[in-house]
Amino acid sequence: MxxxxxxxxxxxxxxxxxxxxxxxxxxxxxxxxxxxxxxxxxxxxxxxxxxxxxNPIARSLRTNRSLTVGVLIPDLTNPFYPPIVRGVEDELSVASYVALVANTDNDAAKETRVLETLRERQVDGLIVMTAKRKHPSLVELAATGMPMVLVSRDVDGLKVSGVMLDDEEAIEMAVDALYGLGHRRIAHVAGPRTVSTAVSRRQAFLRATKRASGVSATVLESAQFSIEAGRIACGRLLEEHPDITGIVAANDMIALGCLSALAESGRSCPGDVSVIGVNDSQFLDHTAPPLSTVSVPKYEMGRSAAQLLLSQIQASGGRPAAEVRQMKPDLKLRGSTGPAPG
CATH class of the missing domain: 1.10.260 (434 Repressor (Amino-terminal Domain))
Incomplete structure (x- = not known):
């Protein structure tokens, strides 16, 4: 032709x-x-x-589907999220779907506006890494029948499919690693309580240190999952608890902030204080010192989330029951951890 x-x-x-x-x-x-x-x-x-x-327009008219999926992430600058989005996009593309990615800046009000915009664009479903634990707008939207999958973070009162890290095992790995190196005065620089992962990791830390004989545990909260907030929180921790020798940070961004705070206070890492993060973000092996962390299968989380969402969208004869897939962590010890001093 x-x-x-x-x-x-x-x-x-x-x-x-x-x-x-x-x-x-x-x-x-x-x-x-x-x-x-x-x-x-x-x-x-x-x-x-x-x-x-x-012709995507013709197909959408035939199937009554837009072949688009909304993907909400709380912080585009956090290197934890791009591999998840890549996994989502790769899996969706197999089914001829396109992801509409929106950054919410960890702002619940902005997230609500974005959700309404995506709904107006008639997306076929949502993959959400939400900004807050309490989110009435998401609960209301799920009640309308909108296919939805949560990734990494949970929402109070929302019973939908999700892909989550095994926070209990992740934090236990970090605590056990420090304990095995002789650390007995261990602190957790937690994330903000408004986020589900911050709460679950804080609780996991308290349980893990309670099981470890002779450990003195301290928790101090960071205002955000960011380097600057982590630096401020760790600076306060070092002033209030100068005998700390090991830190488990709620994520890698907070952990990097802890490295800055230690340098500012004149303490060496890991000579004086060891630090472990969570997520294994890109380039952590090039920090000074290279950051020990609990690795998360981010790309696989994205693919798994897309699979769960597509099964909801394409289901005939009723939507599948909510399914939560728990991903396993992997400890990666680098230069920021060492034997306890003294």
């Missing part, structure tokens, strides 16, 4: 000698398994030869 000719699905079906419905299922990755392999290959070959391109 000439370049000016618009190739239709019927043209492809005619060339492959199949019904247009069969051609449609073969071309759509989400329904390709419903067609015999040989038939699908014949349809795809015909589509390639004719230069057929899927």
């Amino acid at each position: 000439s370049e000016q000719t618009i190739v239709t699905l019927r043209d492809v079906a005619r060339a492959a000698k199949v019904h247009p419905g069969t051609a449609s299922r073969a071309i759509n990755p989400a329904t390709r398994s419903q067609v015999k392999v040989a038939t699908a290959e014949r349809v795809l070959a015909a589509a390639a030869e004719l230069g057929y391109r899927v």
Whole structure:
């Protein structure tokens, strides 16, 4: 056909000698398994030869779906989130879906506005890394039947599918590592209590240190999951508890702030104080000293979240029951941890 000719699905079906419905299922990755392999290959070959391109508008009209998914992240500058988004996008693309990514700056009001905008754009579902534990707007939206998956952070009163890190095991790994190095005066620089992960990691720290014989445990809260907030919180910790020798930070950003606070106070890391973060963000092996951390399978979390959401969107005969997948952490000890002094 000439370049000016618009190739239709019927043209492809005619060339492959199949019904247009069969051609449609073969071309759509989400329904390709419903067609015999040989038939699908014949349809795809015909589509390639004719230069057929899927018309997303036409498809959305036929299926009553926009083929878009809203993805909300709380802090675009935090290197924890891009690998998750990449995993989401890669998994969605297999089903011909596109992610509309929005940054909320950990602001619940902004998050609510973004949610309303995505709803107006008729996204087929939402993947949310929410800014706050208490979020009535999300609860109300889920009640309307909007397919939704939470990642990393939970919301009070919201019973939907999610992909979460095993915070209990992650923090226990960090505490056990410091304990094994001889540390007995261990502190936790926690995240803000308005975020679910901050609460779960704080509680996990208190449980882990309670089980460890002879440990003196201290908790001090950081105002945000950020380097600057971590620096301020750790500075206060060092003033109030100068005998601390080990720190478990609620995430890597807070941990990097702790490294800055230690340098400002004239203490060496790990000579005087050892530090462990959580998340294993990119480039941590190039900090000074390289930061020990509990690694999180971020890309896999994103893919898993997209799989859960697509199963809701594509379900026939009722939505699947809410499923929470818990991801396993992995400890990575680097230069910021060492034996307890003295």
